[in-house]
Amino acid sequence: MSVVVLLLLTIASLVVVGGCGGVEAFKLSGVCHVGADGGLKDRPRRRPLSPFSAPSSIRLTAHEAFPDVAAAIAFANVGDDDSRNDGDKRDIISHEESQRISKGGVVVIPNWVPSGLVRALREDARKLFDDGQFQPDGLTNTALREQGFNAKADRQTFRGGADWDDYDVGDGKARMEFALRMGRLREELAITLDRPTLSDEGRGEGWEDKDKSMRQRRHEITYNWYEPGAKLGRHLDEHHEETKGTKGWIRPSRRSVTWLVYLNENWEAEEGGVLRCFPRTEGCISTNDVPVGAHEGNLQVGWVTGGGDEGGIIQQYPVFLDCFRPSGGAALYRVVKSSSSSLNDDERQILSVRDFDVPPQPINFASFLVPEVRETFEQISTSRVDPRFVPPPLANDSVKAEEEDAAKISMKTDTVDRDGLSGEIIGGGTVLDVTPAAGTLVLFDSVTLPHLVMEVTGSRQRIAATGWFHEDSQFVLEV
Secondary structure, eight states: OOHHHHHHHHOTTSBOOOOOOOOOOOOBOOOOOOOOOBOOSSOOOOOOOOTTOOOOOOOOBHHHHOSSHHHHHHHHTTTOOGGGSSOOOOOSSOHHHHHHHHTTOBEEETTOSOHHHHHHHHHHHHHHHHTTOOEEEOOSSSOTGGGTOOGGGOEEETTSSSOTTOTTSSOHHHHHHHHHHHHHHHHHHHHHTTOGGGGOOOOOTTTTTSOGGGOOOSSEEEEEEEOTTOOEEEEOSOOOGGGBGGGGGSSSEEEEEEEEEEOOTTOOGGGBOOEEEOOBOHHHHHHOOSOSSEETTEEEEEEEEEEEEETTEEEEEEEEEEOOOTTSSBEEEEEEEOSSOOSOOEEEEEOBSSOBOOOSSSBOGGGGBOHHHHTTOEESOOTTTOTTBOOHHHHOGGGTTHHHHHHTOOOOGGGBOGGGEEEEEETTEEEEEEOOOTTOEEEEETTTOOEEEOOBOSSSOEEEEEEEEEEEOSOOOOO
8 A cells, every 4th residue: 555545544644745657748839829808997906925825725635635535545556557658756847847838838648647547527428518517618708609609609618507516416436536636736736837826726715615506716627528510719718807807807816727638548649629729939949048828917919020030030028018007097018038147137138119108909019029039029919819919911921811820720640740739830839739639738928929729620528627726816806
């Protein structure tokens, strides 16, 4: 019996830290494009961020996590499954993989979840679907018609009639085991990505006493279900709070890291349903030394080219939107690494002509930039991603044909690389396809990566566990 099991059986009050195995990731490029939407005038002051004083997490005791010994042993042995291919006992995610997320890359790890747990989750999802626990689900905004949705070909999620924590339905033990595994991943990402508030469980006082319908979950976790013919339009998972209007500031947290774990046994590329990502080129990712997504709480809204090239690679830099300027307005800026020996080696280079109020939708940030960078600026959210933003020709002529080019990429076997991944270079970025094979984990920054799900062309359902890890918003607007 493993040491972990002995500890769980003898010290029920200890915090549960499950053991997890791993496989060496097959690494591919993947920076991308960021989102934006519209304005808030009289705003309260920014909520101070506490760099390394994250709110204390509410962790499960062994007794709370495992109703019986069998569940404890099953979880303690996670990672010992022979199906893990390499059998290595490594961290749940490597430092190198975490850095790919920070640089804007897509992390793809085959066989990250043991086959036994994948099988249990797949059967759980099927049982819940048969019991009517799924409902149609759209994108992160309400403009479904503009994003190519129809009622007959929509994805469905297990978030309606029951919650992930409702262990009275389906296989609650399997979902609990998986949730603990994802919790450990989230804790590691909080450290390695330097996003400390990822570690906040967010349950707060009185969680267990509240009616389930009144509980506010901070981190999202669900099953996704695609029938044959279903697909998901191109979108971003998170946008700058200011671009959503006043409603963007009423939530205490925002999506930070997107994750997906596929549950489809022996899925073939010919069955469709691939995850299509639109990252930057590998060269752009490797030369980027500024973490993507957010800087000091200010979310990224675009990319700008400049500063010469490095080894023949044209460098691109994240552009952030600061809505808390002393003037009361907003500004666009990039982060420049200082050559000084000061501990604070980040300097802001303001890129906007002057401070401004974020305009009503549709939004075109390029119009506020100084002429020197306006031509190379690429806005992450455009009307093809979200109708709240300007069409690509107004944001940047260089990306106006991106989707048309992407549509030309076929699913031919001669473009498919190992582990069900394929990649094509399109202009200044790439298109990366990931086949939804059982046990595969996919991770990327929620703010910066446009993605979609291609139509399921086979006769089987496409099933996955998906979710988002949240970090604190800059402040909460009290309403």
